[in-house]
Amino acid sequence: MGDQLAFGDGEQADLAAAVQLANWRAFMAPVAEDAGAVARHPEVARVALAILKVFAEHSGPHGLTRAEVVQALAGDPRGWSSDLIEHRLTVLTRLGFLEPYLLKAHQDRYVVRPAGLAGALAAERLAEHGGVDELILLLDRARVVFDRSNPDPEAALDYLVSCRNALRVFALDLQRLVATGTPTELMEAQRQHDHQGFTRQVAELNEVVTSRFSGSWALEEAASALIEAEQFYRRQVMVAADKVLAQGGGSLNFDVLTVSEYTDAAFKGDVALLSQVGTALVADAPSVWIDPAQVLETVSGFAPRSGARGRPLVMDDAEQEEEPWEWAEGAHSRLLEDRRLLADELLAGDQEVDLTALLYAAGWPAAAAIITDVLALGDEPGEPYSVVVEDALLADPAASVTYLHPLLLRRHDVSDEADGGGDDV
Known part of the structure; x- marks a missing residue:
């Protein structure tokens, strides 16, 4: 049994990069000056595509400088x-x-020359499907020639021969891979040739030839040869897929399909076929694991419970709850002490302080809390504090405290009398 591969196996990623580079080098061979004309690493093509994107998204009316491209x-x-x-x-x-x-x-x-854009797009298609996209474009171009009102028979014949030759080249390459390639190489080739509609396109092209060039022996012969080439190509695709499935199933190689293909099969596959997926898998049953804490918790859950009633708790006299009035007096004393501390902090050692500016700076509702505490302290009997609320009215619509009377806080002996400049509270 072969070694099982995991999803995202490094060997498959390296092979994909090598196949891309080989395809690019073969693609450029017809117009290359020497064997070193194509770079030796696929990363250079990605840099070119990134440069193309910079020109497309950031180029101004007069193009871009090299420094601007490097900065982007x-x-x-x-x-x-x-x-x-x-x-x-x-x-x-x-x-x-x-x-x-x-x-x-x-x-x-x-600026970018449009032919360079076409080359970059072709290189990207080549990396994805190994040139199969170009075969589809060739079939489409042939169909356009035949759909003209007065198609040129020689041009139509040339396109039929070109399509037939292209299909033969792809089919012969697949035939070689089936005979000599590894399962990983076959899987990569299978993904590149995963195109639908070849048979339909070739059949429709043959029907057009029959309807528009009936009696033309050369064109009818070329159309028949094109159908034979497509059938030969399709057989090689199916043989490659069968070999991948046979070898992948025998070695339990889960890389036969991509993750998205497994997901698609799980949602759309036949239930009877999906039920056969795990028949050849061997797996050990998981061991039962339970720790001491779970044992104790389980035992306590099944412990018998006594139905006898227990004696009520006896309250100690020392722990009796305090009376409500005692609690109220204590709360009042604590509140009064907090207000004394606030007043001494506001006075800062002086006998009198103007709280007006402080109240504006504190904002609402902090100002309301200060006013409430000092007024309550000034109204407390026996406390050496008083509050003077002057008659003037200060208004500021933009401030947090929109209007306010000037407020003075004083500390004095209980026997002192309040000043006459305003209301002494």
């Missing part, structure tokens, strides 16, 4: 160094991906 990518979470970005900008500029805004010497503002 400085906070990228992928952590590319400024040297790598500068190097990619140099290569992209020399190859014409980035063009000077003005075709003059010493121009440092650049």
